[in-house]
Amino acid sequence: MKRILIILLLLSFYASQARTIIVGKNHIVTSLRKAVALAASKDTILLEKGLYKEGNIIINKPLYLIGEGEPILDGDNRYEILTVSTNGAIIKGIKFQNAGYSSTLDFAAIGVIDAQNIIIENNSFSNTFFAIHFANSSEALIAGNTIVGTFKSEQTSGNGIHLWKCNNIVVENNNIQGHRDGIYFEFVTNSIIQQNNSHNNIRYGLHFMFSNNDAYLENTFNNNGAGVAVMYSHHVLMQKNVFENNWGGSAYGLLLKEISDGTIVQNQFVQNTAGIVMESTNRIDVQLNSYRGNGYALRIQASCNENTVHHNNFQGNTFDVATNGTLMLNEFYNNYWDKYEGYDMNKDIIGDVPYHPVSMYSMVIEQNPNAVILLRSFMVSLLDKAEKAIPSLTPENMTDNKPLMKPLAL
Amino acid sequence: MLKISKYVLYDIIKNRVMIGYTAFLFIVSISMFQMEENSSKAMLSLLNIVLIVVPLISMIFSTIHWYNSYEFIELMLTQPISRKKVILSEYTGISSSLVTAFLIGVGIPVCIYNFNDTGVSLLLIGSLLTLIFTSLAFLASVKSKDKARGIGAALLLWFYFALIYDGLVLLILFAFSDYPLEKITLVLSSLNPVDLGRIFIMLNMDISALMGYTGAMYKDFLGSSSGMIYTLGILIIWMLVPLTIAIRSFNKKDL
Numbered sequence: 001m002k003r004i005l006i007i008l009l010l011l012s013f014y015a016s017q018a019r020t021i022i023v024g025k026n027h028i029v030t031s032l033r034k035a036v037a038l039a040a041s042k043d044t045i046l047l048e049k050g051l052y053k054e055g056n057i058i059i060n061k062p063l064y065l066i067g068e069g070e071p072i073l074d075g076d077n078r079y080e081i082l083t084v085s086t087n088g089a090i091i092k093g094i095k096f097q098n099a100g101y102s103s104t105l106d107f108a109a110i111g112v113i114d115a116q117n118i119i120i121e122n123n124s125f126s127n128t129f130f131a132i133h134f135a136n137s138s139e140a141l142i143a144g145n146t147i148v149g150t151f152k153s154e155q156t157s158g159n160g161i162h163l164w165k166c167n168n169i170v171v172e173n174n175n176i177q178g179h180r181d182g183i184y185f186e187f188v189t190n191s192i193i194q195q196n197n198s199h200n201n202i203r204y205g206l207h208f209m210f211s212n213n214d215a216y217l218e219n220t221f222n223n224n225g226a227g228v229a230v231m232y233s234h235h236v237l238m239q240k241n242v243f244e245n246n247w248g249g250s251a252y253g254l255l256l257k258e259i260s261d262g263t264i265v266q267n268q269f270v271q272n273t274a275g276i277v278m279e280s281t282n283r284i285d286v287q288l289n290s291y292r293g294n295g296y297a298l299r300i301q302a303s304c305n306e307n308t309v310h311h312n313n314f315q316g317n318t319f320d321v322a323t324n325g326t327l328m329l330n331e332f333y334n335n336y337w338d339k340y341e342g343y344d345m346n347k348d349i350i351g352d353v354p355y356h357p358v359s360m361y362s363m364v365i366e367q368n369p370n371a372v373i374l375l376r377s378f379m380v381s382l383l384d385k386a387e388k389a390i391p392s393l394t395p396e397n398m399t400d401n402k403p404l405m406k407p408l409a410l
Numbered sequence: 411m412l413k414i415s416k417y418v419l420y421d422i423i424k425n426r427v428m429i430g431y432t433a434f435l436f437i438v439s440i441s442m443f444q445m446e447e448n449s450s451k452a453m454l455s456l457l458n459i460v461l462i463v464v465p466l467i468s469m470i471f472s473t474i475h476w477y478n479s480y481e482f483i484e485l486m487l488t489q490p491i492s493r494k495k496v497i498l499s500e501y502t503g504i505s506s507s508l509v510t511a512f513l514i515g516v517g518i519p520v521c522i523y524n525f526n527d528t529g530v531s532l533l534l535i536g537s538l539l540t541l542i543f544t545s546l547a548f549l550a551s552v553k554s555k556d557k558a559r560g561i562g563a564a565l566l567l568w569f570y571f572a573l574i575y576d577g578l579v580l581l582i583l584f585a586f587s588d589y590p591l592e593k594i595t596l597v598l599s600s601l602n603p604v605d606l607g608r609i610f611i612m613l614n615m616d617i618s619a620l621m622g623y624t625g626a627m628y629k630d631f632l633g634s635s636s637g638m639i640y641t642l643g644i645l646i647i648w649m650l651v652p653l654t655i656a657i658r659s660f661n662k663k664d665l
Contacts, residue, residue, distance in 0.1 A: 370591045378573055
C-alpha cells in the first residue's frame with residue numbers, strides 16, 4: 001500500500017513537472033501547431049531557429065513559448081499569428097512578421113484576449129498590422145520588444161502596442177516605429193509605460209483615451225506625426241519623458257484634452273510646433289519641465305481651469321504661452337523665461353516685475369493665422385513692446401508674478 | 411567705367427564713414443554672439459539689424475554721397491562718357507563698398523559663430539538688401555535736385571518699406587480676414603524686399619511657429635528650390651527696376 005502510494009505520489013509529481021517540447025527541423029515535433037496541441041499546462045515550448053508559416057495558432061493553456069536564435073513566425077499577410085486567451089502564458093525571443101491586414105478585424109502579431117498574467121518579452125515585429133493587441137486582460141508585462149511597422153496611411157495601418165480595457169499592465173523598454181499610434185491605451189487603468197522609445201509613427205507616439213490612474217515615465221517620443229495625445233482621463237502622471245521634433249501643421253509635443261488631476265513633471269519638450277496644448281484640462285500640475293526651441297511652448301485654451309505652471313524653464317521658444325481668449329483661470333509662478341526683461345533689486349533671484357508670457361502677436365495670429373508672415377518684422381516688435389507697456393489684447397491676469405532670474409538646473 | 415568706380419571707391423575710403431560702418435556692424439555682431447549663450451538667438455537680433463539698419467545706412471549714405479559728389483559727376487559729364495556709364499559707375503562704387511562693409515562687419519562674425527544655412531541666407535539677403543536700397547536711394551536722389559528733399563524722400567522710402575508697409579499688410583489681412591488670403595499674402599510680401607528677405611531667412615530659422623496652414627503653404631512654396639529662385643529673382647528685380655528708372659531719368663535730366 002505504501003509503495004503504491006509512493007508510486008502515485010511520484011507519478012503525480014512527474015505529471016505536474018513541466019515538460020519541454022523542442023520544435024525544430026531536426027526534432028520529432030516540427031510544427032508549432034503540433035507542439036501546442038501536445039503540450040500540457042505550464043509546459044515549455046522551445047522554438048528553434050527557422051521560418052514557421054502556420055496560419056493562426058491559438059494558445060489556450062498556460063505555456064512558455066520561447067524562441068532560440070530568433071525563429072520567425074510568418075502570418076503570410078493573412079492571419080493573426082498568435083491568439084492568446086489563457087492565464088500565465090509567456091512569449092519570448094520570437095520574430096513575428098507579416099500579420100494579416102483586415103479592415104474589419106484587428107489582426108495582430110500577438111492578440112491577447114480575456115487573459116491574465118501574460119509576459120511578452122524581447123520579441124521583434126516587422127510588417128504587422130497590429131503588433132501586440134490586448135483586449136480585456138490584466139496583469140501583463142510587455143517589455144523589450146522591437147516593433148517596426150511598414151509606413152502606410154493612417155487608415156490602413158494599426159497600432160504598435162494596442163491595449164483596450166486592461167488593468168495593471170507594464171509596458172517597458174519597447175522600441176516602436178512606423179505604426180499608426182506607437183502605443184494606444186483605451187480604458188486601461190493602473191498601468192505603467194516606461195522607458196519606451198516611440199518614434200516616426202504616422203499619428204501619435206502615444207495615444208491615451210479614457211485611461212485613468214496611469215503613469216508614463218522616461219519615454220522618448222520623437223518625430224511622430226502629431227506627437228502624444230492624452231484625452232478624457234484623470235490622475236495620469238507624466239514624468240521624465242522627452243518629446244522632441246514633433247513638427248507639422250497640427251503637431252504638438254503633448255496634447256491634453258479633457259484631462260484632470262494629472263501631473264506633468266521633469267519632462268523635456270524640444271523643437272515641437274507646440275510643446276503642450278491644453279484643452280479643457282483641470283487641475284494639472286505642470287512643474288520642473290524644460291521647453292526649448294518650440295514654436296509655442298504652451299498653448300492653454302481659455303477652457304482650462306485651475307492648472308498650475310511653476311518652476312519650468314522656457315528657453316528659445318518663438319512664443320512662450322499662447323491662448324485663445326482673455327479668460328485665464330490658471331496660475332503661473334516661479335518659472336524661468338528667457339524673454340524676461342525685469343530686474344531683481346533685493347537679489348533673491350526672483351524678478352520684481354511680473355512677466356506677461358503671452359505675446360500680443362500670438363493673440364493676433366490666433367485670430368488671423370495669415371498674419372504669421374509678419375512675424376519678427378520691425379512693426380510687430382514695436383506692437384509687442386507697446387502691448388507690454390499697456391496690455392489690451394492679452395489677458396491681464398495671465399502673469400508670472402514671481403519669475404525666476406536664472407534658469408533652473410533641469 | 412571701372413576707372414570712375416575706382417575713383418568713387420577711393421573717395422569713399424578717404425572719408426572714413428565706411429570704415430566706421432564696418433566697425434559698427436562688426437562690433438554689434440560680435441557682441442551679440444558673445445552676449446547670447448545660444449547662437450540662434452543672436453541670429454534673431456542680427457536679423458533685425460540686417461532688416462532695419464542695413465537698408466537705412468545704405469539709403470542715407472548713398473543719397474548723401476550722391477549730392478556730395480555732384481560736382482564730380484558734372485565734371486565727368488563734360489568728358490566724352492555717356493551718362494549711363496557715369497551713373498552706373500557711381501552705383502558700382504557705392505554699392506560695392508557698402509556690400510564689402512556688410513560682408514566684413516557681419517559676415518566674419520557669422521562665419522565664426524554660426525556658419526550654416528541660416529547664416530549664409532542672412533549674408534545673402536543682407537547683401538541683396540544693400541544693393542536694392544542703394545538703387546532706391548539713387549532713384550530718390552536723381553529725381554530730386556534739392557539735397558534736403560532727396561534725403562527726405564530716401565528716409566520716407568525706408569520708413570515705408572521697414573514699417574508702414576507691414577502695417578498696411580496687417581490692415582488688409584484683418585479687413586479681408588473672411589476671404590482666403592494665402593495667395594494674396596504671398597503677392598503682398600513680394601512687393602516689399604524687406605518682407606521677402608525676412609520670410610526667406612525665417613523659413614531657415616524658426617520653421618515650427620510658422621507651421622500653421624499659412625506657414626506650411628509658405629514653406630512649400632518659398633522653402634523649395636524654385637521658391638528660393640523666385641525670392642532671389644524678385645529681389646534682383648527690386649534692385650534692377652529702380653536703378654533702370656534712375657538711369658532713364660538721369661539721361662533725360664537737365665543738369
